[in-house]
Amino acid sequence: MSDPLLKVEGLDVLFTAYGQTRQVLRDISFTVGAGERVALIGETGSGKSVTAKAILGTLPRNATVSAGRIEVEGRNVLDLPRSARDALKGQAFSLIMQDPLSSFNPVFKIGSHLDDVLRYADRRAGVRASTSERRARIAAVLRRVQLADPERVMNAYPSELSGGMRQRVLIGLALLHQPKLLIADEPGTALDVTTQDEILNLINTLVAEEGMALLMITHNLGVVRKVADRVVVMRHGDIVETGPCTQILHAPAHDYTKGLLDAVPPLYGARVQTQELSEKPAIVSANALYKEFGRGARRFQAVRDVTVTLREGEIFGLAGESGSGKTTVARMMMGLARPTTGTVTVEGTPNPGRPLAQIVYQNPGTSLNPKRTVKQSLSLPLKRAGLAGAARDARLAELMGLVRLPVSYLAKYPHELSGGQKQRVAIARALAADPKVLILDEPTAALDVSVQKTVIELLLQLRAELGLTYFMISHDLSLMRNFCSRLAIMLRGEIVEEGPTPQVFAAPQHPYTRALIAAIPVVTDAEERLKPAVTPEERQAFLVTTTD
Amino acid sequence: MAQIKMALDGADKDLSAGYMMWYRFSRNPAAVIGTLIVLSAVICALLAPWITPRPQDVGAVVNFRARHLPPDAQHWFGTDKVGRDIFSRAIFGLRISLLLVIGVLGISVPIGTVLGLVAGYAGGWTERLITGLTNVMLAMPPLVMALAVSNLLQPTLMNAMIAITLLWWTWHARLIYAVSKSVASEDYIEAARIAGAGPLHILFREILPNCISVISVKTTLDAAFVILFGATLSFLGFGVKPPTPDLGSMVADGRQFMPDFWWEVLCPGAVILYVTLGFNLLGDGLRDMFDMEG
Numbered sequence: 001m002s003d004p005l006l007k008v009e010g011l012d013v014l015f016t017a018y019g020q021t022r023q024v025l026r027d028i029s030f031t032v033g034a035g036e037r038v039a040l041i042g043e044t045g046s047g048k049s050v051t052a053k054a055i056l057g058t059l060p061r062n063a064t065v066s067a068g069r070i071e072v073e074g075r076n077v078l079d080l081p082r083s084a085r086d087a088l089k090g091q092a093f094s095l096i097m098q099d100p101l102s103s104f105n106p107v108f109k110i111g112s113h114l115d116d117v118l119r120y121a122d123r124r125a126g127v128r129a130s131t132s133e134r135r136a137r138i139a140a141v142l143r144r145v146q147l148a149d150p151e152r153v154m155n156a157y158p159s160e161l162s163g164g165m166r167q168r169v170l171i172g173l174a175l176l177h178q179p180k181l182l183i184a185d186e187p188g189t190a191l192d193v194t195t196q197d198e199i200l201n202l203i204n205t206l207v208a209e210e211g212m213a214l215l216m217i218t219h220n221l222g223v224v225r226k227v228a229d230r231v232v233v234m235r236h237g238d239i240v241e242t243g244p245c246t247q248i249l250h251a252p253a254h255d256y257t258k259g260l261l262d263a264v265p266p267l268y269g270a271r272v273q274t275q276e277l278s279e280k281p282a283i284v285s286a287n288a289l290y291k292e293f294g295r296g297a298r299r300f301q302a303v304r305d306v307t308v309t310l311r312e313g314e315i316f317g318l319a320g321e322s323g324s325g326k327t328t329v330a331r332m333m334m335g336l337a338r339p340t341t342g343t344v345t346v347e348g349t350p351n352p353g354r355p356l357a358q359i360v361y362q363n364p365g366t367s368l369n370p371k372r373t374v375k376q377s378l379s380l381p382l383k384r385a386g387l388a389g390a391a392r393d394a395r396l397a398e399l400m401g402l403v404r405l406p407v408s409y410l411a412k413y414p415h416e417l418s419g420g421q422k423q424r425v426a427i428a429r430a431l432a433a434d435p436k437v438l439i440l441d442e443p444t445a446a447l448d449v450s451v452q453k454t455v456i457e458l459l460l461q462l463r464a465e466l467g468l469t470y471f472m473i474s475h476d477l478s479l480m481r482n483f484c485s486r487l488a489i490m491l492r493g494e495i496v497e498e499g500p501t502p503q504v505f506a507a508p509q510h511p512y513t514r515a516l517i518a519a520i521p522v523v524t525d526a527e528e529r530l531k532p533a534v535t536p537e538e539r540q541a542f543l544v545t546t547t548d
Numbered sequence: 549m550a551q552i553k554m555a556l557d558g559a560d561k562d563l564s565a566g567y568m569m570w571y572r573f574s575r576n577p578a579a580v581i582g583t584l585i586v587l588s589a590v591i592c593a594l595l596a597p598w599i600t601p602r603p604q605d606v607g608a609v610v611n612f613r614a615r616h617l618p619p620d621a622q623h624w625f626g627t628d629k630v631g632r633d634i635f636s637r638a639i640f641g642l643r644i645s646l647l648l649v650i651g652v653l654g655i656s657v658p659i660g661t662v663l664g665l666v667a668g669y670a671g672g673w674t675e676r677l678i679t680g681l682t683n684v685m686l687a688m689p690p691l692v693m694a695l696a697v698s699n700l701l702q703p704t705l706m707n708a709m710i711a712i713t714l715l716w717w718t719w720h721a722r723l724i725y726a727v728s729k730s731v732a733s734e735d736y737i738e739a740a741r742i743a744g745a746g747p748l749h750i751l752f753r754e755i756l757p758n759c760i761s762v763i764s765v766k767t768t769l770d771a772a773f774v775i776l777f778g779a780t781l782s783f784l785g786f787g788v789k790p791p792t793p794d795l796g797s798m799v800a801d802g803r804q805f806m807p808d809f810w811w812e813v814l815c816p817g818a819v820i821l822y823v824t825l826g827f828n829l830l831g832d833g834l835r836d837m838f839d840m841e842g
Contacts, residue, residue: 018571336742359742367735371757377736384744415565426739433743 003074004031005181005213006055006093011068013047013054013237024050025237028068032181037207037214039228039245041221043260043448044419047237048217052183055215056095057085072181087124093181094174096203098189103170104158110169111154114138118176137176145172146202164195171202181213182206189220192321192475197519200226219448221264222521225249225528233257249523263453265478267505267522268530274502275485278314282347283437283469284356285309286333289342291325302328303339304493310437315463315470317484317501319477319516324490326473330439333471334359357437357471358430363446364422368414374425375410381432399428402465403458420451424458431462440472444479456483478520481505489513511538569837579833585826593643600636608791616809625815628801634812637793638819644705644794645823648778649771651709652716657767660720661759665751667721668728669737679725685718691780698786708787712777716770723766724759731758761838769831772824779820795820 013025025047032038040048053059055070057077069076072092077085089095097103104113118134129137135154142150145168158166167188174182184203188196204227207214216227224231224245231248233241233256241254252258266272291303303325310316310333320326331337333344334357346356358381361367368377378399382392400407403424414422423443430438440459444452456479462468474480480487481501488498489512497510508514514532522528573579597603601622611631619626625634667678697711731737732755740754775795781787782796790797795816802812 018568355742355744359739361735361739363735367739369734369736369740369754369758371760372754376753380740380745380749381743413565429739429743 006032007071042234046234094179096184263449280312320490325493362442573837582829602633605632626811641795656716660717664724772827
């Protein structure tokens with residue numbers, strides 16, 4: 001084989017911050033051949049994005065490449081002058097960025113965005129083209145990414161497009177110049193599973209048709225199975241394992257990779273955990289809830305005719321994609337929002353001073369006040385419960401013990417904690433008031449899989465120890481399969497399916513449930529085969545249209 | 549981007565927030581210079597009676613033999629029309645200026661902060677009332693307003709202070725309102741409310757700590773403006789009464805002898821510039837230290 005398209009050899013990258021230098025990448029070596037699909041996988045802080053930035057030449061100013069070579073078609077790009085390096089972008093390789101909204105300037109139309117990119121690329125290449133010629137080329141590219149009405153897309157502002165459409169435009173942007181290598185940084189991660197699934201299918205199709213090579217950066221092992229031939233596993237700036245996709249996923253050699261795979265909640269198969277159904281009486285029941293937002297012509301129904309019962313001791317899961325109204329339902333059931341019509345009944349008499357429910361939020365980074373220590377955050381509900389002095393200190397220590405954190409962490413500020421530790425503190429705060437119910441609003445969505453696993457285990461232990469009831473809101477069905485005892489699926493404000501979790505997954509009744517389950521990226525081929533079959537018509541009927 | 553930030557966050561974990569802020573501050577020459585200037589001005593003002601060569605010149609002293617002397621070794625800033633040492637008077641003038649800063653900001657910053665916090669968190673009618681009042685006050689030209697107030701009352705330091713204070717809280721109220729409103733929508737505020745926190749706890753324990761950086765930067769930058777504003781009022785004759793040395797009125801006094809006795813305007817003017825610059829540099833330095841945008 002001649003020179004591979006991209007060859008990274010012994011790459012070391014240092015970051016200097018606050019007078020200290022840290023090595024972020026250590027001896028990174030891998031290759032991407034022409035037409036090959038390679039995935040860089042790793043958790044937060046593994047250095048996968050830094051690697052991509054080093055290849056693109058967009059490292060921040062405080063980063064230095066201290067050793068190694070990055071060869072593109074045999075030429076070391078690190079030796080090239082700035083202008084020659086810039087010229088590679090868009091021609092040798094293109095980048096698909098992670099966040100489809102913040103990648104666009106909101107005041108420019110999509111068309112002028114694409115036109116700018118094309119005009120500067122043309123100028124670099126010494127090509128002269130008229131505006132109408134460029135417009136024709138842009139329309140062609142937009143059609144390539146399955147945006148059926150290029151004119152309308154070009155005349156739209158970024159905010160007028162859905163997340164999936166914006167992601168498609170970003171892909172189109174990367175395709176403007178037929179690059180040989182496409183670098184994709186977590187594409188579709190911010191989108192719903194069904195949209196993400198479509199985006200991955202699109203990337204796969206394009207890579208195959210255009211004969212491009214793909215470097216996919218992701219933390220999701222399911223995504224890897226879908227789009228990669230070869231996998232590079234990274235951890236703390238080192239490569240721990242490299243190999244063909246099937247080998248990495250089915251017979252990993254390194255313990256870290258094994259742990260990573262083990263942490264992914266399985267959708268089907270022997271490893272699936274099933275939570276037992278609760279036979280106890282209901283704690284909260286909601287009857288025919290409706291919720292409307294807005295007034296007059298802009299009024300819309302966020303929730304329509306939702307009737308659910310939360311039984312004591314169960315883990316009830318409310319699944320749905322963004323905008324389906326699941327959070328609104330949870331808030332109404334816990335008395336945090338008023339339904340427009342319908343009733344919420346709380347069974348039994350709640351103890352005075354003991355709230356019925358507390359919430360654990362999705363993002364521990366924003367649910368803890370950055371200016372208050374763990375102790376201050378936890379003391380608030382205790383003060384409310386009338387605890388003071390030694391009794392409060394004892395309870396604080398007890399809470400820290402419950403969430404398996406050392407008592408010394410009480411003095412820390414949130415920014416001194418990792419994401420998982422922050423979420424533990426948030427759980428401790430929710431437990432401090434001694435509630436009966438915890439509302440879990442996507443409690444692990446912002447965490448890495450391995451951290452997610454420990455947090456979920458902690459939640460299960462706490463439920464057993466304290467006899468808690470959980471009401472979980474999430475879009476992560478594979479997690480819910482293992483964590484929830486009963487499941488309801490919401491679509492556009494309505495519950496379309498409800499039942500014991502194993503039953504919902506074994507025989508999904510509603511086509512939307514089938515489409516949702518089918519879109520989940522899974523790790524093994526065996527699971528892929530067990531997914532329910534979905535016809536293209538069914539998909540089209542329930543997906544947010546991204547191609548109109 | 550997010551990934552790199554996270555990698556960095558991980559690297560910073562064992563550095564305390566205080567160390568990182570000090571690092572940013574101490575590596576910023578402008579911030580260090582600003583601190584030194586402000587410190588020197590404060591020390592001079594505090595020790596004025598002991599470090600000035602002629603503290604007796606501060607009062608209504610007349611020494612016509614020494615009038616209009618140019619700067620020399622004895623009189624660093626020269627002398628004025630009645631023979632008083634301008635350097636000594638300028639140092640005492642600094643005292644007045646800093647007193648004005650303490651008085652004005654000491655009253656207007658707490659008022660503005662509390663009103664801003666309440667407006668941002670409470671919403672509804674309270675919000676509309678406070679922001680409405682703030683906007684009405686902001687619509688008045690500050691100098692005209694201050695002149696009107698000092699005209700109604702006697703032109704004294706106290707009244708100048710009142711005049712400036714009446715205007716100054718609005719800027720703080722507006723700024724803190726914006727911060728408070730954005731903080732109030734954070735998850736941790738709702739979490740605190742669900743945990744049973746009362747409005748006072750939320751305002752002063754949860755929201756206020758997140759405003760401290762903004763308040764300290766704004767207050768420092770404001771100190772410079774208050775000094776300038778006070779000097780302007782004195783220059784126009786609405787500030788401190790004549791025998792008391794004030795930088796603004798010293799400039800006004802010297803104005804009639806320009807350009808022959810230039811030092812009588814330029815030297816007090818330079819002191820105003822010096823201390824204002826110091827506060828501005830310090831404010832910018834603090835802003836960089838807190839890593840704020842804009």
